[in-house]
Amino acid sequence: MTSHQQRVQEAVHFFDNNDTFLGFRKLLDCAMDTQNMHIYQDAIALTDWKEKNPKEIETFSAKAKELLEKIAQIHVEPHKANDLVLQANDLTKSYGSQKFSLGPISLTLSKGQVFGLVGENGNGKTTLLRILAKEIAPTNGTLRYQFSTKIQSDYDLRTKLIYIPQRTDKWYGSLLDNLRFVLANYGERPEEIETRVLLMVARLGLWNYKHLKWSELSSGYKMRFELARTLLRKPEILLLDEPLANLDVLAQQIILEDLKAICNSVNNPIALILSSQQLFEVEKISDKVIFLKNGQYNPLTTAENDSEKPLIIEIDTSASREELLSIFENFALTKLTFNGGVYTAYFNAETLFSNAIVALGTANIQLTYIRDISASTRRFFVN
Numbered sequence: 001m002t003s004h005q006q007r008v009q010e011a012v013h014f015f016d017n018n019d020t021f022l023g024f025r026k027l028l029d030c031a032m033d034t035q036n037m038h039i040y041q042d043a044i045a046l047t048d049w050k051e052k053n054p055k056e057i058e059t060f061s062a063k064a065k066e067l068l069e070k071i072a073q074i075h076v077e078p079h080k081a082n083d084l085v086l087q088a089n090d091l092t093k094s095y096g097s098q099k100f101s102l103g104p105i106s107l108t109l110s111k112g113q114v115f116g117l118v119g120e121n122g123n124g125k126t127t128l129l130r131i132l133a134k135e136i137a138p139t140n141g142t143l144r145y146q147f148s149t150k151i152q153s154d155y156d157l158r159t160k161l162i163y164i165p166q167r168t169d170k171w172y173g174s175l176l177d178n179l180r181f182v183l184a185n186y187g188e189r190p191e192e193i194e195t196r197v198l199l200m201v202a203r204l205g206l207w208n209y210k211h212l213k214w215s216e217l218s219s220g221y222k223m224r225f226e227l228a229r230t231l232l233r234k235p236e237i238l239l240l241d242e243p244l245a246n247l248d249v250l251a252q253q254i255i256l257e258d259l260k261a262i263c264n265s266v267n268n269p270i271a272l273i274l275s276s277q278q279l280f281e282v283e284k285i286s287d288k289v290i291f292l293k294n295g296q297y298n299p300l301t302t303a304e305n306d307s308e309k310p311l312i313i314e315i316d317t318s319a320s321r322e323e324l325l326s327i328f329e330n331f332a333l334t335k336l337t338f339n340g341g342v343y344t345a346y347f348n349a350e351t352l353f354s355n356a357i358v359a360l361g362t363a364n365i366q367l368t369y370i371r372d373i374s375a376s377t378r379r380f381f382v383n
C-alpha cells in the first residue's frame with residue numbers, strides 16, 4: 001500500500017467510526033495531494049452539499065467514502081524523504097546596547113518536519129523566526145537554504161520561504177477575491193484558479209466565510225485566511241509567529257492538527273516552525289521542540305527516551321499536601337511543589353507512572369487532572 005493509499009485508509013477509518021469532522025479534513029488532504037482537477041471539483045461539490053445538508057450525516061459519510069475510493073485510485077508520487085531545506089549554524093543576535101542576546105543556535109530542518117518554538121514573552125522567538133525568514137540579519141552565524149528550484153529573485157525567495165507575523169496587514173474586498181488574486185498573480189492556469197482556491201477554502205474551514213471582508217472575520221479566521229493565501233503559493237518553509245494567539249483551546253488543537261496534516265502532504269511536504277506559548281498543544285504535533293530561555297537554546301526531541309530522567313507528574317486535586325505525601329509514602333518521591341493551582345511531584349527514574357495512578361486511585365481522593373510531564377517541555381516551566 002502506498003503512503004497516499006494509507007492516508008486514504010485513515011480517512012475511511014474515521015468515517016467508519018463516525019468521526020466525520022476529522023475524516024472530512026483528512027479526505028480534503030488526500031484530495032489535495034492528487035493535484036487532479038476532477039477530484040478537486042468532486043471534493044468542492046461535496047463540501048457544498050455537506051454545508052447545505054448538515055443533518056444528513058449518513059448520506060454524507062456514504063458520499064465521502066465513495067469519493068475516497070476514487071481518490072485512492074489516483075497515483076500520488078511520494079516526495080523524497082528527509083529533504084533538507086534549512087541549515088542554521090551558530091546563529092546569534094544582539095540588539096545594540098540591549099541586554100538581550102540570542103543564541104548561539106544551530107538547527108537543521110527537513111520538509112515535512114514540524115518544529116515548535118516555545119518560551120515565555122521576550123525570550124527571542126520572534127527574533128529567531130525573523131532571522132530564519134531573512135527579515136533581519138544575524139549578528140553571527142550562517143544560514144543555508146536548499147529549495148527544490150533555483151532562487152533567482154527576492155520574489156522567488158518570498159514564495160518558497162514564508163513568514164507570517166503575529167499581526168498581519170488589513171486587506172480589502174472579499175476573502176475569496178483575495179485568494180483568486182494570489183493565484184492570478186502567481187501565474188496559475190486561469191481555468192484552474194477557481195477550483196484550487198475553492199478547495200483551499202474548504203480545507204481551511206473557510207467555506208462559510210468566503211464572501212466576508214477583513215473586518216467581518218475573527219482573528220482566528222484571519223489567521224486561517226493568511227494560511228490559505230500562503231499555502232496556495234506552495235511554500236517549502238513556513239514560519240508562523242504565534243498562530244495560536246487569540247484562539248480557544250479547541251480551535252488551537254484543530255489548527256495545529258490541520259497544520260501538521262498539511263505539512264505532511266505525501267507529494268508536497270512543507271517544513272514548519274511555529275512559535276507559541278501553548279506548550280502542551282505544540283509539543284503534541286512537533287517533531288522537535290526548541291525551548292528558548294533568555295535567548296538561550298535548549299533542543300529537545302519529543303521522542304527523547306532517557307532512562308535517567310525522573311518521573312514528574314502534575315496533579316490537580318483538592319487533597320492537601322499531607323494527604324499526597326501519605327499516598328506516596330512508599331514511593332521514591334524526591335520533591336512535591338505547589339504553585340497555588342496544581343501540585344508537581346518528582347520521583348526517581350525507576351518509578352512507574354501507572355503505579356502512581358493506582359496509588360492516587362486507591363486513595364479515593366478527588367482528582368480533576370493528572371499528567372506525566374517527564375518528557376514535556378513543561379518541566380522547564382514548573383521550576
Ligand SMILES: Nc1ncnc2c1ncn2[C@@H]1O[C@H](COP(=O)(O)OP(=O)(O)OP(=O)(O)O)[C@@H](O)[C@H]1O
Binds near residue numbers: 124125128
Ligand atoms: N528591533 C529590536 N530592537 C531592539 N530590541 C529588540 C528588537 N526586537 C526585539 N528586541 C528585544 O529582544 C528581546 C526578544 O524579543 P522577541 O520579540 O524576539 O521575543 P519573543 O519570545 O518573540 O517575545 P513575545 O512572545 O513577547 O513576542 C526582547 O527583550 C525585545 O525587547
